[in-house]
Amino acid sequence: MIEAEASTSQLEAVARRVRREIVMAIAHAKGGHLGGPLSATDILTALYFHVLNLRPEDPDWPDRDRFVLSKGHSSIALYAVLALRGYFPVGELATFDAIDSRLQGHPDMTALPGLDMSTGSLGLGFSAAVGIALGAKLSHRRFTTFVMVGDGECNEGIVWEGAHIARRYSLDNLVVIVDKNDLQQFCWHDPGSASRRAPYADAELRDQWAAFGWAVSDVNGHDMAAVIEALEAARAVEGRPAVVIAHTIKGKGVSFMEGNFRWHSRVPTDEELTTALAELAEPALQTAEA
Amino acid sequence: MGLPPGKALRAVLGETLVELADKDPRLVVVDGDVASSSGVESFETVHPERFLQMGIAEQNMLGVAAGLSTLGLIPVVSSFACFSVGRAFDSIRVLIAQPGLNVKITGGYSGLLTGMTGQTHQIFNDVAIMRTLAKVTVLAPADEVEARQAVRAMVATDGPFYMQVTREASPVLFGDDYRFEIGKAVRVREGPDVTLVSTGVQTTRVFEAAELLADGGVEATVLHVPTIKPLDVEAIVEAARASGFVVVVEEQSVLGGLGGAVAEALSDRYPVTIKRLGIQDTYGESGPNELLLEKYRLSAGALAEDVRSLLSRRRS
Numbered sequence: 001m002i003e004a005e006a007s008t009s010q011l012e013a014v015a016r017r018v019r020r021e022i023v024m025a026i027a028h029a030k031g032g033h034l035g036g037p038l039s040a041t042d043i044l045t046a047l048y049f050h051v052l053n054l055r056p057e058d059p060d061w062p063d064r065d066r067f068v069l070s071k072g073h074s075s076i077a078l079y080a081v082l083a084l085r086g087y088f089p090v091g092e093l094a095t096f097d098a099i100d101s102r103l104q105g106h107p108d109m110t111a112l113p114g115l116d117m118s119t120g121s122l123g124l125g126f127s128a129a130v131g132i133a134l135g136a137k138l139s140h141r142r143f144t145t146f147v148m149v150g151d152g153e154c155n156e157g158i159v160w161e162g163a164h165i166a167r168r169y170s171l172d173n174l175v176v177i178v179d180k181n182d183l184q185q186f187c188w189h190d191p192g193s194a195s196r197r198a199p200y201a202d203a204e205l206r207d208q209w210a211a212f213g214w215a216v217s218d219v220n221g222h223d224m225a226a227v228i229e230a231l232e233a234a235r236a237v238e239g240r241p242a243v244v245i246a247h248t249i250k251g252k253g254v255s256f257m258e259g260n261f262r263w264h265s266r267v268p269t270d271e272e273l274t275t276a277l278a279e280l281a282e283p284a285l286q287t288a289e290a
Numbered sequence: 291m292g293l294p295p296g297k298a299l300r301a302v303l304g305e306t307l308v309e310l311a312d313k314d315p316r317l318v319v320v321d322g323d324v325a326s327s328s329g330v331e332s333f334e335t336v337h338p339e340r341f342l343q344m345g346i347a348e349q350n351m352l353g354v355a356a357g358l359s360t361l362g363l364i365p366v367v368s369s370f371a372c373f374s375v376g377r378a379f380d381s382i383r384v385l386i387a388q389p390g391l392n393v394k395i396t397g398g399y400s401g402l403l404t405g406m407t408g409q410t411h412q413i414f415n416d417v418a419i420m421r422t423l424a425k426v427t428v429l430a431p432a433d434e435v436e437a438r439q440a441v442r443a444m445v446a447t448d449g450p451f452y453m454q455v456t457r458e459a460s461p462v463l464f465g466d467d468y469r470f471e472i473g474k475a476v477r478v479r480e481g482p483d484v485t486l487v488s489t490g491v492q493t494t495r496v497f498e499a500a501e502l503l504a505d506g507g508v509e510a511t512v513l514h515v516p517t518i519k520p521l522d523v524e525a526i527v528e529a530a531r532a533s534g535f536v537v538v539v540e541e542q543s544v545l546g547g548l549g550g551a552v553a554e555a556l557s558d559r560y561p562v563t564i565k566r567l568g569i570q571d572t573y574g575e576s577g578p579n580e581l582l583l584e585k586y587r588l589s590a591g592a593l594a595e596d597v598r599s600l601l602s603r604r605r606s
Contacts, residue, residue, distance in 0.1 A: 109389050116360065121384045127350045128385050131357020134342065138318065139361055158381070161350035168345075 007050075008225045014084060015045040015224070019253045019280045021080040021093050027273045029097040032105065035263045037077035039181035039221070039248040040148060044069075044081045046227045047146060051235075056086040059114040065143045066116045066132050070125030071150040071179060072106040073265075079103050079112075087114045123156030125149075126176065130162040133174035133241075144235050148177045152184025152199050160212065166241040167213040175234040176214075176243040178205060179221065181250035183261045196261050209243045221246030253280055292498055292590075293461035297434040299491065300329030300398055303455050306441040307366060311337045316362060317445060320355045322348050322369040327405075328398040329455065330368045348373045352381035352395070359391045364445060370404075371397030371454060372413040375420060386450045387423040393451075394444050400430075400454035401490070401541035402569065402586055403579050412574035417489075418546030420452040421519040427472060428519040430454040430490035433463040436516055439470035447472060458579060460491045461498075463514075475522035477529065481509030484601060485533045487526065489515045489548045492541040495583070498590035499539075503597060510597070518548055523555045530562050535604060537597055540568040541588055565600050567593065 018041050026032045048054070052065040069078045076096055083090045088102070095101035102112040106120025116132065119125035129147035136143060149159060166174055180200070187196035200208075210216045215237045219230035227246065234242035250264070251257030254276040268276060307330060311317040318340045325331045325341075334341040342358075344351035348369055355365040367374055374395050375382070386393045397416050404411045421428045427449060431437040437455075444451045463478060478493070479500050488496040493514040500510040513529040515522065530536050536556065538549040549566035556562055569586055583589035587596055 117357070118384065118389045121380050123349075124353050124381055124385050127353025127381065128357040128360075130350070131354035132360060133357075134354060135358040135361040135363050138340070138358075138363065141361070158347075158349040158353065161345075161347035162353065164347070165344055165350060165354065169342075 011045055011049055011224045013282065014049055015042050016253070016280055016282060017084060018045055018077065018080045020277055021083070021090070022076050023254065023268065023273060023276045023280065025076050025080070025093045025096045027268050028094055030267050031097055032076055033073045033265045034257060035183065035250040035261070036071060036074040036150060036179070036181065038252045038254065038257065039250045040071070040074045040077050040179045041252065042222050042224055043148065043177055043179065043227055043246055044077050046224060046231060048081045048085045050228050051231045052146065053143065056114070059087060063141070063143055066129070066145040068117045068119060068125045068129040068132070068145070068147040069107055070119050070129065070147050071122065071153050072119035072125060075103070075105065075107045078107065082114050088112070122150070122153040123158035127158050127162045129174065130166045130171065133166065133171040134169055136173055137169065137171065144173050144175060146175045146177065148179055150184065151178055151180040151182065151205060154178065154205060154208070155184070155199060163209065163212040163214065170239055171241045172238050174241040175231065176241065177231070178243060178245045179248055180205060180245050181248045183250045183259070183264070185261070185264045187261055195259065206245055209245070213240060215240055215242040216245065217242070218245050218247065221248035222252055255279060293463060293494055296460055296462035298329070298459045299431060299434065299437045299456045302434045302437040303396060303441055304329035304332045306438050307333050308336050310442065310445055311340060314364070314445070316364045318342060318358060318363050318365050320344055320351055320358070320365045320367045322346065322351045322373060324370060324398065325368055328368040328370070328396070348377040349381050352378040352393070353385050355393045356381070356385035356391050359393050364392060364394065366394040366396065366445070368396055369398060370411060371400040371416040372411050375416040375452070376413050379419065383423060387426050390425045390449055392448050395450070395452045396455050397452060398455045399457045401456060402574055402582050402588065403456065403458045405457055406576050408576040409573040414543040414569045414574070415546060417454065417518055417542050417548065418550060421551060426450045426452055426519065427517065428452050429472070429517055431470070431516050432491055432493040432514055433460060435462060435464040435466065435468055436470050440516060443470060443472050454490055456491045461494045463494050463497060470516060473517045473520045473522060475513055475515040475517070475525035477511060478514050479510060479512035480532070481511050482533055483508045483510060484597060485511045485513060485529045485536045486539060486597070487513045487515060487529065487536060487548065487552055488539045489518060490541060492539060492588060495588060495590045496539050496593060499593035499597065502590055502594035506598065508598065508601065515548060518551055521551050521555055523559060526552055526555055527560045530556055530560050534562055536562055536564045537600060538564065538566050539593060542568055543571065544568045545571060563604070567596060
C-alpha cells in the first residue's frame with residue numbers, strides 16, 4: 001500500500017498547489033471567492049487527478065465522466081485544478097475575472113473547454129447534471145456524472161425538484177457531492193456566538209437526501225484517501241443516485257480564513273497574501289523557514 | 291365570410307413531434323405534467339422511452355432539458371407558457387440561453403384563451419420576456435399549416451427556441467403551398483389605408499378584421515410575423531411604407547411584445563405613427579372565449595371597430 005500512500009501524498013501536494021493558485025488568483029484579480037473554493041479543493045483534486053475518467057488533451061471526448069460545479073462561485077478552484085491537470089496553461093489563471101478572459105467569475109462552458117455546464121445561479125447546475133445523467137441512460141452511455149453543490153445551495157428548491165427526479169429515474173450514474181462547509185454567504189445569526197449558524201445541522205442534510213431515496217454517505221472532505229474511497233463507492237452504487245456529504249471547512253488551509261464567513265468573497269491584502277502562501281507552502285519549505 | 295375552421299396548435303404540436311420522432315432518435319419530450327393538455331400525450335403513447343415526465347417542477351424540467359441537450363439529444367419542453375417562461379425563467383436564462391443550448395421550449399395555452407383558468411394561467415408577456423434573451427429564437431405560428439412547418443423547422447435548427455402554442459381550435463389562414471421560413475414575415479393581405487402587423491393565432495382574427503374593414507371601404511395590409519426574434523425588419527419597413535400608418539395587434543400585453551419590437555425597429559429605420567392594440571397593462575380573468583376576446587378587444591369585430599376609430603381620429 002506504499003504506492004497508494006505515495007499517490008495520496010502526491011495528491012495532497014497538488015491540493016496545496018491548487019490552494020496557492022487560488023489565493024494568488026483572487027489577490028491578483030482583486031475579486032472573486034475564497035472560502036468556498038478552499039473548502040472544495042481536496043475533493044476537486046481527488047476528482048480530476050484520480051476519480052474522473054477523462055482526457056485533458058481531448059476535453060470533448062464523448063465517453064468522459066462529466067463534472068458540473070453547481071456551486072459555480074468556486075470556479076477558481078476548478079480552474080486551478082484544470083490548469084494543473086493540463087487543460088490550459090497555469091499562467092492563464094492570472095486572467096481570472098479579467099476582461100475577455102476564458103476564466104469567467106462563474107464557469108462559462110462556451111468560453112473554456114473542459115466545462116460540462118455553465119453554472120453560477122445556485123441549484124441550476126445540479127438540475128442540468130440530472131439531465132446529463134438521464135440522457136446518458138437514454139443513450140446507453142456508461143460514463144458517470146459527478147456534480148458538486150454547496151450545503152447553502154441546498155436551500156434552493158430546484159435541488160429537491162431534481163433530487164426527486166433522479167430517484168424516480170433511478171439515476172445510479174449520478175453522484176452528488178455536497179461541500180458541507182457549514183457556512184453560506186451570510187448565514188443565520190447565532191445568539192451568544194461570534195460565529196454564524198450553519199445552514200444544516202450535522203444529520204439534517206443526510207436525513208433530507210435519505211428521505212428522497214438517495215444512497216447517502218459521509219466523508220471528511222479534507223482526507224484525500226477517504227474522499228477517493230467515498231467517491232468510488234458512490235460511483236459503484238446501483239439502482240439509485242448517490243450523494244456524498246463531504247464535511248469541510250470554509251477557507252481550509254489558511255488559518256485566518258477558516259470558518260469565517262467574511263472570507264466568502266473577501267480579497268486578501270498583500271500582507272494577508274504573504275501569510276496565506278506561507279501557510280500553504282510545501283511542508284519541507286515550511287520546516288526550512290521555521 | 292371568415293376563414294375555414296382548423297385544428298388547435300397544441301394538437302399539431304403533438305402530431306408533428308410523433309412524426310419527427312419516428313425518424314429522429316435524438317428527439318425527446320420533457321413534460322411538466324401537462325401532456326394531456328399540452329398536446330403531446332400521443333408522444334408518450336408512441337415513444338414512451340423518449341417521453342420524460344419531470345412532474346410539477348418546471349425549474350428542474352428546464353435544467354434537465356439543458357443537460358440532455360449536451361449529449362446531442364433534442365429536448366422539446368412541454369408546459370404552459372405561464373410556467374415554462376414564468377416559473378422557470380432563471381433556468382432558461384443561465385442554462386439554455388447563455389450557453390445557446392439546443393432546447394426547444396414550448397409555451398402552451400399561450401395568450402388569453404386558457405380554458406377558464408383566470409389570470410394565474412394567463413401570461414401576456416412571455417414573448418416580451420423571451421425576445422430579450424440573446425441567442426433565443428421566438429416563434430408564434432398562426433395556424434395548423436404554419437405550426438406544422440414551424441415545429442419541424444425548430445427541431446431541425448440548432449439553438450434555443452421558444453414557441454407559443456395555443457389551446458383552442460383556430461381557423462386556417464394558409465394554403466398547402468405556404469412555406470414557413472424562420473425569420474421571415476409574410477404579407478397575407480394588401481391594402482393602402484393601414485398596415486396591420488400581428489403574430490400567432492391573433493393574425494387570423496386580424497385577417498378577418500381586415501375583411502370587415504374592407505366591407506366599409508378600408509383596405510388594410512396585413513403583415514404576419516411568425517418569428518418575433520429574429521425580427522424581419524425589412525418586411526416591417528416595407529409594410530409600413532405601404533400605408534404610413536402601422537397598427538400592431540397581439541394577444542399579449544401592449545408592453546414589450548411584438549408591438550415593442552416593431553416600435554424599436556421602425557423608430558430606427560422608418561419612423562411612422564404606430565398604434566399598439568392588445569392586452570392593456572392589466573391581468574386577465576376567467577370567462578368564455580368569445581366574451582374574453584370581445585372584452586379585451588381582440589375579436590375580429592372589436593378590432594375592426596378600433597382600427598376604424600384610430601383611422602378616423604388620425605384623419606380629423
